[in-house]
Amino acid sequence: MVINTWDIEDDSIDPPVVGDIGEYPLIFFAVEDVAHSDDTAVVDIEATATVTGSSYIAVDGLRRWPTVYSGPGWRYEAHGTAPVNGPVRLHGTFHANHMGTPDVRGRVIRVRIESVEMRLEPWPGDPGGRQAWRPIPGTIRHRDVGAAPRRYDDETPTPGGSRFDWAVIVDLDLTDPGESGSAS
Structure with a gap:
């Protein structure tokens, strides 16, 4: 799961x-070609889709269906352009959303800081x-940490621009939901 650094900085x-134990609201961003993505947070997983309400016409003029996608220990809601019920395969990245109710709960087993080199x-x-x-293509790096920091102000000059920490990648063990009320 990806957490944007600014979502941590602004509390x-x-x-x-x-x-x-962490609890997070989720959003999901689809990725067309998982095999050729250099993003380590991209997943290719099976899920169950359930349409949860009537279709409507969105502001973009397309008909949308509210749909819940779920798997063992997680769920997220989206508004798709086609009604989907039953097994589906998802390709993309889960992101912690800064609002909403928790959709996933699990033990944090790995934390990595993702940095990228950027140029003006x-x-x-x-x-x-x-x-x-x-972002400069091909410059994403990861480093393992025991805990993500609260602040990110580490612009590091490089020959091509500057390196910035821009995301936290979190691996959760969804089979270990912890004690109720012990979320961090």
Whole structure:
């Protein structure tokens, strides 16, 4: 599961600690080609889909169906463009959401800080010359830690730009839900 560093910095999500019990609301982002993704958080898993309500027309003009996707120890709700019930295969990344009720609970068995090298590039289509930080492909690195820090202010200059910590990758043991009320 991926946690954005700013969700920890603004106290929306507690920093995960190896050995603690964590509870997190989940969102899921699909990835088209898992085999060619360099993201270590990408999963390819089986789930059960259940449409939970009537379809509606969304602001993008597409018909949507509220659907709960679940597996052993986890669940998340999405609004798909087709009604789906029964077994499905999901390809993508789970992210801890900064709002909502917990969808997953488990023991934190690994915490990694994900950093990426970025460089300032012109803002697309901006005649004013503004710039934005853009990730440099192939520069993602991970380091294991016992606990995620609360603050991330470690811009490190590199020959190509600067390296930033931008995410925390958490591995959860969903078979060990811990004692009720002991979530960190």
